Amino acid sequence: xxxxxxxxxxxxxxxxxxxxxxxxxxxxxxxxxxxxxxxxxxxxxxxxxxxxxxxxxxxxxxxxxxxxxxxxxxxxxxxxxxxxxxxxxxxxxxxxxxxxxxxxxxxxxxxxxxxxxxxxxxxxxxxxxxxxxxxxxxxxxxxxxxxxxxxxxxxxxxxxxxxxxxxxxxxxxxxxxxxxxxxxxxxxxxxxxxxxxxxxxxxxxxxxxx
Numbered sequence: 001x002x003x004x005x006x007x008x009x010x011x012x013x014x015x016x017x018x019x020x021x022x023x024x025x026x027x028x029x030x031x032x033x034x035x036x037x038x039x040x041x042x043x044x045x046x047x048x049x050x051x052x053x054x055x056x057x058x059x060x061x062x063x064x065x066x067x068x069x070x071x072x073x074x075x076x077x078x079x080x081x082x083x084x085x086x087x088x089x090x091x092x093x094x095x096x097x098x099x100x101x102x103x104x105x106x107x108x109x110x111x112x113x114x115x116x117x118x119x120x121x122x123x124x125x126x127x128x129x130x131x132x133x134x135x136x137x138x139x140x141x142x143x144x145x146x147x148x149x150x151x152x153x154x155x156x157x158x159x160x161x162x163x164x165x166x167x168x169x170x171x172x173x174x175x176x177x178x179x180x181x182x183x184x185x186x187x188x189x190x191x192x193x194x195x196x197x198x199x200x201x202x203x204x205x206x207x208x209x210x
Contacts, residue, residue, distance in 0.1 A: 086127050090125070117145075164197045
C-alpha cells in the first residue's frame with residue numbers, strides 16, 4: 001500500500017497552509033497559520049479491506065519543556081524525543097481513498113474542534129494540543145481531529161510528521177469521539193492488513209528553514 005500527498009513529498013517540508021503555526025510577517029517566531037488538513041490519497045489497498053485508520057504523529061517532540069520557546073535558549077538535539085499526536089481518525093469507509101486539502105480542518109479553532117469534519121461514519125480522536133493548552137485560559141479545551149505542526153521555534157532539529165494509513169479487516173472499531181492513541185492502537189491490534197506512511201517535515205527555527 002502507498003500513501004501520497006499533493007501538498008508535500010515524502011521527506012519534504014509540509015507547507016505552512018497545513019500548519020498550526022508559522023513565522024510571523026514582522027519577524028515573530030510563531031503566529032497562527034491556516035491549519036488546513038493536507039491532501040492525502042492512498043492506493044494498493046489489500047483485498048479484504050473494510051475500513052481505514054489515519055493518524056499523524058510528530059515523533060520529534062522534546063521530552064522536557066525547560067527550554068521550549070524560551071528566548072536566548074535552544075532545545076538541544078541530544079534531548080530524548082517523544083510522540084505528539086496531531087490527528088487520529090478511525091472508521092473511514094473502504095471506498096474512501098482520498099481526502100482533499102482542508103477536508104478535515106480549515107483554520108485554528110480556539111479551545112479545539114468538538115465535531116471536526118470528516119468522511120461519513122468516521123470518528124476522530126483527541127490530539128495532544130489538548131494537553132499543551134491545558135493551562136492557557138484562552139485556548140484550553142478538547143482538541144479533536146487534525147491540528148497541524150507548530151514545533152518549538154528554538155528547536156535545533158527539524159521535526160518529522162508521520163501520516164500513516166492502516167487498512168483493517170473490520171468495518172468499524174469500537175471507539176467514540178475523543179479516543180486517544182493508546183485506545184486506537186489497542187483497537188487496531190489483530191485487524192491490520194497493511195499500512196503505509198508518508199513523512200513530512202516542519203520547523204519554525206529560522207536557522208533551519210532554508
